[in-house]
Amino acid sequence: MTDLMTPDQLEAALRAIGRERYHDRHPFHALLHGGKLDRGQVQAWALNRYYYQSRIPLKDSALMSRAEDPALRREWRQRVVDHDGEREGEGGIARWLHLTDALGLDRAAVIDGRGILPATRFAVDAYVRFVRERTLLEAVASSLTELFAPAIIGNRVAGMLANYDFVSRDALAYFDKRLTQAPRDSDFALDYVKREARRPDQQQDVMNALLFKCDVLWAQLDALHHAYVEPGNIPPGAFVPEGRR
Amino acid sequence: MTDLMTPDQLEAALRAIGRERYHDRHPFHALLHGGKLDRGQVQAWALNRYYYQSRIPLKDSALMSRAEDPALRREWRQRVVDHDGEREGEGGIARWLHLTDALGLDRAAVIDGRGILPATRFAVDAYVRFVRERTLLEAVASSLTELFAPAIIGNRVAGMLANYDFVSRDALAYFDKRLTQAPRDSDFALDYVKREARRPDQQQDVMNALLFKCDVLWAQLDALHHAYVEPGNIPPGAFVPEGRR
Secondary structure (H helix, E strand, C coil), X not given: CCXXXXXXXXXXXXXXXXXXXXXXXXXXXXXXXXXXXXXXXXHHHHHHHHHHHHHHHHHHHHHHCCCCCHHHHHHHHHHHHHHHCCCCCCHHXXXXXXXXXXCCCCHHHHHHCXXXXXXXXXXXXXXXXXXXXXXXXXXXXXXXXXXHHHHHHHHHHHHHHHHCCCCCCHHHHHHHHHHHHHHHHHHHHXXXXXXXXXXXXXXXXXXXXXXHHHHHHHHHHHHHHHHHCCCCCCCCCCXXXXXXX | CCCCCCHHHHHHHHHHHHHHHCHHHCHHXXXXXXXXXXXXXXXXXXXXXXXXXXXXXXXXXXXXXXXXXXXXXXXXXXXXXXXXXCCCCCCHHHHHHHHHHHCCXXXXXXXXXXXXXXXXXXXXHHHHHHHHHCCHHHHHHHHHHHHHHHXXXXXXXXXXXXXXXXXXXXXXXXXXXXXXXXXXXXXXXXXXXXXXXXXXXXHHHHHHHHHHHHHHHHHHHHHHXXXXXXXXXXXXXXXXXXXXX
């Protein structure tokens, strides 16, 4: 059994997990941001990542459905608003579709998830299920990857604009919003787990939840890298960029 | 809406899916059977595949828990017996541990799933959940990959014995059993879906269930291939063979 950490020690342990395991360290990101991908590969990334985006409000709603404290539900509700918007055409999901439109993907196919990698679906569904089934503390903790998001988003936007003539600032509007939303959300979640994880086993649960979420993100990039960076590996039924295979 | 097929047309459609999507077509299998992997890579395969094996009786029990017909439950129970054995040390799972032992893996680590790829867990858990949540017809249909297993097993045993001095006939005892078990099981499941899928939408469900299961198997090999065949891709926290990284 590990000892009880102070809240600040727990925060330090969580930040150490992010430094080692967050998907900004994945080689696919270096390729994406460094302009080393072609349009078809960026399409594959945006198509698969849409499935992740589309499931985020489901997992946030699942968390709300388990939170008995109205204050927690209200705080968390903002995440759903951020993704779904106040009306048709607004919110993060609509902004992601704006990106897939700009990349020339068929919107109906994106929304249906036609051609996404099975590994994307398996990883994302595992995340939604985790939030549905684990403790509320673990569900909150699994959102903590957002602590590490602002840095990657800054790099991404700058790198993609500098390197891809098929990507415009406008197409990347999703990320502008996330630069303010992610820190607000992760500050709240970090305070929550520092306050609520009062026993060593709960602190361990919190760390394991963050490790799990890092795996969810990493596995998605592994699958993209395998299928679309190395030649000849696109699995049967998955999206094939023009001119590939 | 597609037209109703005859039972034999449905069987032909299912066999066509297997020809196109079963994981015997995956490049990792060619490497495995062709002697192109080193001991560490075969260890990684056996370690990850253990997780799949270990979950098969859970999914078969889940199916039984939903089958109201005692005859179906009795038939299906044999699968659980095959995997779990009649007593400690018997059955398919014990035989798989015999293989991981022979490959020099730590048995406690294998049983705990220490170091398995997150993608393995996501794919296998998706399969168990599918059987728990979908219709009984789809649950039965998702087992139909066993129609295509005998050919791959024959190739595997011959190829591994011929090519790897660290693999013995005895270590591969698991597969000898499967050569008789898989055809018996798949004959039953095939008869079941041919009989029970009486509407076009049910026939479509059956085909989709088989496609899903092919994805589950394929995604596991994709993850192994990415992590252990191409250099530098082992995800954080995953098994690292001696001398790698």
